[in-house]
Amino acid sequence: MRLSVNPNDKTPIYRQLYEQIASEVLSGGLPAGTPLPPIRTVSRELGVSMITVRSAWDMLERDGYLLTRTGSGCFVAPISETHRQTKVDERLSSAVDALVTDAKALGVDKDALIALIGEKYR
Amino acid sequence: MRLSVNPNDKTPIYRQLYEQIASEVLSGGLPAGTPLPPIRTVSRELGVSMITVRSAWDMLERDGYLLTRTGSGCFVAPISETHRQTKVDERLSSAVDALVTDAKALGVDKDALIALIGEKYR
Amino acid sequence: MRLSVNPNDKTPIYRQLYEQIASEVLSGGLPAGTPLPPIRTVSRELGVSMITVRSAWDMLERDGYLLTRTGSGCFVAPISETHRQTKVDERLSSAVDALVTDAKALGVDKDALIALIGEKYR
Amino acid sequence: MRLSVNPNDKTPIYRQLYEQIASEVLSGGLPAGTPLPPIRTVSRELGVSMITVRSAWDMLERDGYLLTRTGSGCFVAPISETHRQTKVDERLSSAVDALVTDAKALGVDKDALIALIGEKYR
DNA sequence: GTGGTCTAGACCACA
DNA sequence: GTGGTCTAGACCACC
Secondary structure (H helix, E strand, O other), X not given: OOOOOOOXXXXXXXXXXXXXXXXXXXXXXXXXXXXXXXXXXXXXXXXXXXXXXXXXXXXXXXXXXXEEEOOOEEEEOOOOHHHHHHHHHHHHHHHHHHHHHHHHHXXXXXXXXXXXXXXXXO | OOOOOXXXXXXXXXXXXXXXXXXXXXXXXXXXXXXXXXXXXXXHHXXXXXXXXXXXXXXXXXXXXEEEEOOOEEEEOOOOHHHHHHHHHHHHHHHHHHHHHHHHHOOOOHXXXXXXXXXXXX | OOOOOXXXXXXXXXXXXXXXXHHHHHOOOOOOOOEOOXXXXXXXXXXXXXXXXXXXXXXHHXXXXXXXXXXXXXXXXXXXXXXXXXXXXXXXHHHHHHHHHHHHHOOOOHHHHHHHHHHHHO | OOXXXXXXXXXXXXXXXXXXXXXXXXXXXXXXXXXOOOHHHHHXXXXXXXXXXXXXXXXXXHOOOEEEEOOOEEEEXXXXXXXXXXXXXXXXXXXXXXXXXXXXXXXXXXXXXXXXXXXXXX
C-alpha cells in the first residue's frame, strides 16, 4: 500500500492518512492481520511529524480499523462482513447526500447528474 | 431568499452563507441586480456576528457574485450566461470527482453508485 | 462637458465627480466663469443623490475650483496661470511618484516603463 | 524582508501589507517556499491587530501568492515564470493606464510626462 | 508553537 | 441608513 500526503491540501494531514487507510481496509485491499509499517518509517518517508502519523493511527484504532500490539506494531483489525458493509454504506450514503444536495441547489436535474457520473467513472 | 445557518456543522458559518448565496446566484434564483439584505439585518436574524456575515460577503464579492456599493448596499452581480454555466460545471464536476474517487476507493462499482443517486434524488 | 459616473467603481461617486471637474478646469477645458448645470439636473441625469453631487461641489468650492453665487448657481472660479500650473504639477507629480514606486518594487527598469508609457499614449 | 505600515495613509493597513508582499513575490525578492513570519510576530512588530494581518494574508492566499499550512505557518507559493510575468504586466499596465488617463485629462503631453518619469526614477 | 474562526463593539466614510 | 476598517480577546484544530 502506497501512502501519500499533500501538505498544501486544506484537509489535515492526519485525516488524509486516516482516509487512505480506512478506505483500503473497507474495500478489502488490506485484509485483517496485515502489518502496517512502523510509525517512524511512515513519518520519515512522507516527511511528516511522527505525532501526526500517531494521531491518524490513534483515530484508526479508535474506529476499529487497527489493532496495536505493543512491541510488535500495528495490524489491520478483523472486521465482520456485515460491519464492513454497514460502514461502506454509511460513508457512501453521506457522500452521495452531499452531492445530491449540491446538485439540487445548482438546479441540475437527476439525469444530467447521472450522466456526469457515468463519464467520470471510466 | 431564506438564509440559514447550522452552528453544529463543522463547516465555518461564513462558508455556509457563501455556499447558499453562490448556489442561488448560479441556479438563477437570484437575478443580477437583486439587492441583498443589509449585513446588520442578516447578522441579527441569523444570530451571528456582523463580521462573520461580512466575511462571507467579501468572498462572494471577490468571486464575482456580489457588487457592493458603500452607502447603498450589496447587489447580485451581473454574470454572463456562459460564465454562469462554466461555474456550475466546475462546481459540479469537482463534487462528482470527489464522490467517484471515494466510491472507487471503497470498491463500489458504477451501477451501485448510480442506483444510490437515483434513490436519493427523489 | 459630459459628466459620467460608475457606481460599481470603488472610488466614491462624489470623488469621481470632483476629479472630472477639477481636471477639466485645470486643463483649461472649462474657462473661468463657465456656469455649471444645477445640482438637481446633474443628480437626475446621473441617477445619483443630490447630496452626493452637493458634496462634490462643496469640495470643489473649498479647493477653489468653483464659486457659488446664491440664487444664480455655480461657476468656474478664476484661477491665476501660475496657480493653475502649480496644481497641475502637484497632481502629476504625486501620480508619477506612485507609479515609479510601484514599478521599482516590481523590478521594472526605467526604459521599460517609459516604453510602456509611450505605447499607451497613442 | 522588512514590512512597514503607515497608519496615516488612507489606504487600509491590510492593503499596504498586501502590496508589499505581492510586489516582493512578483519581483522575485521572495522565492517560492520562503516561510513568512508568523502572524502574531508581524502583528506585534508592526503594532497592528492580528486580524488586520490575517486579512492581508487571506487576500494573498486567495490571489495565489501564499500557501498556508495550519500548524506550520505560511509560505510563498510557487508561481510559474509566465504567470509571474503576466501579473507584473497586468499591475504595471493598469497603473500606467491610470497615470496616462490622468495626464491626458490635465492636458499634459507625452514628452513632458516621460521627462518627469525620467527625473523621478533617479 | 502554528493558523482558523468567531464575538462584541468601536469609529469612519459614503449616500 | 449603508458598508469599511480596526481593535482586543477568546476558543478551537493542527503539528
